[in-house]
Amino acid sequence: MKRDALLATLDEWLQPHLISDYCPNGLQVEGCVEIKHIITGVTASQRLLDAAVKAGADTVLVHHGYFWKGEDNRVIGMKQRRLRTLLMADINLIGYHLPLDIHPEFGNNAQLLQRLGASEISAVSGPKPDGVLMQGYLPSACSGYELADQLETMLERTLVAVELNEQPIQRIAVCTGGGQSFIEQAYQSGADAFITGEVSEQTIHVARECGIQFFAAGHHATERYGVKALGERIAENFDIAVDFLDMDNPA
Numbered sequence: 001m002k003r004d005a006l007l008a009t010l011d012e013w014l015q016p017h018l019i020s021d022y023c024p025n026g027l028q029v030e031g032c033v034e035i036k037h038i039i040t041g042v043t044a045s046q047r048l049l050d051a052a053v054k055a056g057a058d059t060v061l062v063h064h065g066y067f068w069k070g071e072d073n074r075v076i077g078m079k080q081r082r083l084r085t086l087l088m089a090d091i092n093l094i095g096y097h098l099p100l101d102i103h104p105e106f107g108n109n110a111q112l113l114q115r116l117g118a119s120e121i122s123a124v125s126g127p128k129p130d131g132v133l134m135q136g137y138l139p140s141a142c143s144g145y146e147l148a149d150q151l152e153t154m155l156e157r158t159l160v161a162v163e164l165n166e167q168p169i170q171r172i173a174v175c176t177g178g179g180q181s182f183i184e185q186a187y188q189s190g191a192d193a194f195i196t197g198e199v200s201e202q203t204i205h206v207a208r209e210c211g212i213q214f215f216a217a218g219h220h221a222t223e224r225y226g227v228k229a230l231g232e233r234i235a236e237n238f239d240i241a242v243d244f245l246d247m248d249n250p251a
């Protein structure tokens with residue numbers, strides 16, 4: 001498939017033009033024109049790039065790409081090595097950040113809720129862009145301890161931090177990745193529990209004082225499923241091989 005045709009399809013699915021983001025969405029580094037083999041992953045780290053080169057892939061598709069607002073824009077050091085790896089191998093780098101968090105079907109938030117078996121999945125109204133904080137109802141009420149166990153089994157890792165109480169949980173709010181600052185909006189939306197990737201010192205106080213149960217389940221671990229689902233959709237629709245590579249990250 002031609003690169004531009006794939007990019008047009010991805011833009012149609014993900015609608016990046018509707019969102020103001022902290023990085024460019026879509027093609028970030030241009031490689032070859034014909035796309036046959038895509039490696040998907042959470043972050044375009046050197047490890048992921050080296051694995052893509054080894055696999056003979058022509059494209060890397062990620063949630064965390066490059067060229068973030070405010071970063072040093074010189075091409076030196078780690079950034080030079082990453083760009084050199086891509087350019088030497090003629091590999092395209094495609095990245096979708098917020099569009100791949102908020103998408104109602106294969107966004108990170110929706111995917112995490114789906115995997116927990118949640119129903120009535122919807123965007124919490126208020127936080128922008130729509131879908132950056134999402135909610136759903138667990139199939140049956142459970143305790144915080146049970147939800148912690150379920151998350152650990154599903155994500156195959158121990159949680160980063162939890163703050164539990166004795167209340168049953170049914171309605172949950174989710175903002176994957178570094179979404180801890182949304183805890184108050186999760187509480188105000190009426191959620192019994194809030195799941196995100198990271199934790200800050202003050203997050204625990206908000207959880208204690210508002211009485212909302214809190215789960216920090218890892219930035220990387222909570223953001224695996226969006227890009228994975230997007231890759232699966234590409235493989236279903238086009239004659240392109242897509243492999244998801246999970247480069248584990250404890251954060």
Ligand SMILES: [Zn+2]
Nearest residue numbers: 064177178223
């Ligand atoms: Zn992220």
